[in-house]
Amino acid sequence: MEAAARAERAPGGLPAWLLGLIPLALIGAAIGAFALLGGPGLGERTGPPVEEVVVERTTLRPGEIELTLRNDGPDPVDLAQVAVNDAYAPFTASDGTEIGRLGSTTLTISYPWIEGEAYEIFVLTASGGTVDASIPVATETPEADLSFYGLMALLGIYVGVIPIALGLLWLPFVRRIDARWVGALIAFTVGLLALLGIDAALEGLDIAATAPGAFGGAALVFAGALVAYLLLAGVDAYLARRRADAGGTAAQSGLYMALLVSIGIGLHNLGEGLAIGSAYATGALALGAFLVVGFAIHNTTEGLAIVAPLREGAGPNARARFGHLVALGLIAGAPAILGAWIGAAAFNPSLAALLFGIGVGAIARVIVQISPAMRNEEGRILHPLSVAGLLAGIALLYLTGLLVSV
Amino acid sequence: MLGGALAAGASLPIVQGLLPRESGGPTGASAMSGHGSHAGHEAFAHAGFAPGRSVNHRANGFNPTELLRDFDYGKTRRLASGRVLREWEIVAQDKEIEVAPGVKYEAWTYNGRVPGPTLRAREGEKLRLNFLNASEHPHTMHFHGIHPALMDGMPGIGENRGAGQIGPGEEFTYEFDAEPFGLHLYHCHVSPLASHISRGLYGAFIIDPKKGRPDADEMVMVMNGFDTNFDLGNEIYAVNTVGFHYVNEPIQVSRDELLRVYLVNVLEYDPLNSFHVHANFFQYYPTGTSLDPSEYTDTVIQGQGQRGILEMKFPFDGDYMFHAHVSEFAELGWSGFFRVGNPSRLTAAAASAAYCDLPWGKT
Numbered sequence: 001m002e003a004a005a006r007a008e009r010a011p012g013g014l015p016a017w018l019l020g021l022i023p024l025a026l027i028g029a030a031i032g033a034f035a036l037l038g039g040p041g042l043g044e045r046t047g048p049p050v051e052e053v054v055v056e057r058t059t060l061r062p063g064e065i066e067l068t069l070r071n072d073g074p075d076p077v078d079l080a081q082v083a084v085n086d087a088y089a090p091f092t093a094s095d096g097t098e099i100g101r102l103g104s105t106t107l108t109i110s111y112p113w114i115e116g117e118a119y120e121i122f123v124l125t126a127s128g129g130t131v132d133a134s135i136p137v138a139t140e141t142p143e144a145d146l147s148f149y150g151l152m153a154l155l156g157i158y159v160g161v162i163p164i165a166l167g168l169l170w171l172p173f174v175r176r177i178d179a180r181w182v183g184a185l186i187a188f189t190v191g192l193l194a195l196l197g198i199d200a201a202l203e204g205l206d207i208a209a210t211a212p213g214a215f216g217g218a219a220l221v222f223a224g225a226l227v228a229y230l231l232l233a234g235v236d237a238y239l240a241r242r243r244a245d246a247g248g249t250a251a252q253s254g255l256y257m258a259l260l261v262s263i264g265i266g267l268h269n270l271g272e273g274l275a276i277g278s279a280y281a282t283g284a285l286a287l288g289a290f291l292v293v294g295f296a297i298h299n300t301t302e303g304l305a306i307v308a309p310l311r312e313g314a315g316p317n318a319r320a321r322f323g324h325l326v327a328l329g330l331i332a333g334a335p336a337i338l339g340a341w342i343g344a345a346a347f348n349p350s351l352a353a354l355l356f357g358i359g360v361g362a363i364a365r366v367i368v369q370i371s372p373a374m375r376n377e378e379g380r381i382l383h384p385l386s387v388a389g390l391l392a393g394i395a396l397l398y399l400t401g402l403l404v405s406v
Numbered sequence: 407m408l409g410g411a412l413a414a415g416a417s418l419p420i421v422q423g424l425l426p427r428e429s430g431g432p433t434g435a436s437a438m439s440g441h442g443s444h445a446g447h448e449a450f451a452h453a454g455f456a457p458g459r460s461v462n463h464r465a466n467g468f469n470p471t472e473l474l475r476d477f478d479y480g481k482t483r484r485l486a487s488g489r490v491l492r493e494w495e496i497v498a499q500d501k502e503i504e505v506a507p508g509v510k511y512e513a514w515t516y517n518g519r520v521p522g523p524t525l526r527a528r529e530g531e532k533l534r535l536n537f538l539n540a541s542e543h544p545h546t547m548h549f550h551g552i553h554p555a556l557m558d559g560m561p562g563i564g565e566n567r568g569a570g571q572i573g574p575g576e577e578f579t580y581e582f583d584a585e586p587f588g589l590h591l592y593h594c595h596v597s598p599l600a601s602h603i604s605r606g607l608y609g610a611f612i613i614d615p616k617k618g619r620p621d622a623d624e625m626v627m628v629m630n631g632f633d634t635n636f637d638l639g640n641e642i643y644a645v646n647t648v649g650f651h652y653v654n655e656p657i658q659v660s661r662d663e664l665l666r667v668y669l670v671n672v673l674e675y676d677p678l679n680s681f682h683v684h685a686n687f688f689q690y691y692p693t694g695t696s697l698d699p700s701e702y703t704d705t706v707i708q709g710q711g712q713r714g715i716l717e718m719k720f721p722f723d724g725d726y727m728f729h730a731h732v733s734e735f736a737e738l739g740w741s742g743f744f745r746v747g748n749p750s751r752l753t754a755a756a757a758s759a760a761y762c763d764l765p766w767g768k769t
Binding site for chain 2: 078080081082083086087088089090091092097122124125126127128129130
């Protein structure tokens with residue numbers, strides 16, 4: 001008891017927690033003094049205030065254009081006037097025209113916009129600077145009511161749930177093929193996931209480029225990926241220990257691998273749904289039958305990726321029941337519905353970048369986890385069959401992706 | 407989809423657009439918003455600034471309404487030769503002005519206003535301008551007129567004799583004869599020229615013919631613009647600096663009374679500007695150098711530096727728009743209204759009376 005107490009004491013006789021607090025207290029005091037003295041030695045800023053304002057959301061209603069603007073710069077910005085296609089237009093601001101650092105306001109501009117025309121808007125700030133916004137093709141933003149959520153759900157089911165469920169129907173085929181092909185099948189899944197991950201990363205970075213830099217911008221994609229990877233790795237380690245404690249084998253079952261793939265694809269589809277939903281809401285996406293069919297084919301390959309690990313021999317206890325398949329399909333496909341809802345109703349580029357990053361991290365983790373199943377009898381991960389599988393996965397996803405360039 | 411049909415037919419709040427303000431306070435008591443049964447296009451009657459804000463003319467130090475009929479005759483005295491010497495004090499200074507409600511611009515000015523004072527003289531007089539540069543930048547006064555090279559306000563000409571570019575804190579006296587009669591202008595000629603002009607260093611320069619022109623309600627309109635974000639294109643267009651000013655404060659004129667507009671174009675960054683008046687025609691005197699009009703029209707085009715005199719009478723009461731017939735400029739601020747009312751104004755008499763300020767009476 002005494003020894004323990006002594007161990008917690010530092011040489012000076014102070015408890016460890018206090019030693020931990022001292023630097024914090026000093027930092028606090030220094031910041032306080034610095035602020036009180038008005039930043040001694042720094043002087044005035046050089047040059048005029050920097051104005052950085054980002055357009056986060058554009059909404060069109062009959063006779064009205066709504067812009068949600070966020071101040072991404074260090075100084076407050078006063079939004080004085082608004083011109084649409086080189087004509088000043090009256091507007092009101094939801095949270096005042098002056099927005100502080102990271103603050104936002106929504107400008108409702110009265111303007112008789114015409115469906116199908118393009119609009120260039122500039123917001124003139126008090127200092128004479130301009131914030132530009134553009135509407136490539138004007139179309140009314142759908143109201144976020146019940147029928148709209150219903151439509152988005154239907155869309156999510158069309159492009160997420162149904163195709164994946166169809167893909168799962170390859171299970172009997174997967175079960176019957178020769179055992180030597182198992183590695184190739186897993187490799188096919190890995191190849192498909194790899195391209196999916198790259199695609200999600202690029203899309204996330206594209207969106208991040210339009211997001212306020214102060215919230216992280218592109219860093220959000222990487223942060224999301226890191227967080228998702230670490231969380232999944234943590235959960236996996238926890239589950240593995242529980243399996244070991246229960247006296248079972250630490251090895252992954254085929255069903256477990258399929259679950260991981262579902263989660264990875266599900267998180268990816270969350271971002272995908274987000275992109276579809278926001279594209280639909282801004283009129284950039286026409287919901288033609290071609291696009292829906294394209295998505296269906298595209299995502300059917302995802303279903304195949306999920307069932308690949310269920311091949312007997314890919315791991316112990318690979319027998320999956322019908323209920324399992326339904327759950328796997330929902331985990332992989334349903335997030336598309338949620339994503340579409342978020343994307344259409346409350347699109348925010350920073351959130352979207354983070355969600356795409358999470359999808360990337362999840363996919364990366366899944367790849368790391370299922371790749372060992374590609375091994376052949378000699379223990380090699382990359383062998384002719386697995387490489388062929390990888391290439392086939394990449395090629396199939398690429399080719400079906402051509403059908404759905406959103 | 408539904409957008410087009412709804413946009414055209416839905417009911418919308420009435421917004422404060424480019425309707426002339428009813429008489430009242432400076433901000434007016436116009437219809438801010440309501441819920442009428444107007445269709446979309448009626449609601450957005452015209453382009454205009456957002457309601458609830460107005461330009462602080464007091465802080466600017468000038469009001470475009472007053473600036474219209476503000477002619478600077480300088481100080482005069484008769485020389486031994488019998489000629490009139492007319493003298494002005496002009497100071498170039500940097501000044502922040504509000505060019506649209508809530509929008510500030512770091513202007514360079516003559517005598518603290520944009521456009522600079524409307525200098526007015528009579529043909530044949532001797533003119534003297536004591537110029538002090540209190541700005542942080544070098545400037546000159548370059549007059550359109552007939553004068554010796556040394557008096558041209560041109561950098562590089564006569565630098566060793568104190569002329570040419572006038573540095574910060576320096577002074578120079580421009581001296582030349584008032585000729586020819588007409589409507590002219592003056593501006594800074596320091597390079598980069600576009601920057602020095604568009605910042606606000608310009609003004610109208612009127613030389614009246616010896617026998618004068620018929621009595622009229624006279625006013626000056628300098629067509630200008632402001633590149634507030636310095637992208638070599640204007641964000642604000644106006645006459646006499648403040649966008650949509652004469653929409654918010656229509657110009658009061660009298661029915662059946664002769665109206666004379668001294669119109670000058672100094673607009674930078676756009677090759678052409680124009681003036682169009684609604685429901686009326688005017689006699690046009692290009693550069694004002696002839697007493698005979700060249701055209702009877704309702705629209706004129708002017709390049710930068712071009713100017714002319716317009717004469718018209720309004721036979722009917724009411725509000726009549728005038729604007730650049732370049733729709734983009736009109737909707738970015740270059741629009742206004744004449745408010746024609748009872749023929750009771752005697753501004754014409756007031757204007758010509760200014761000459762009586764001479765110690766020796768009207769010359």
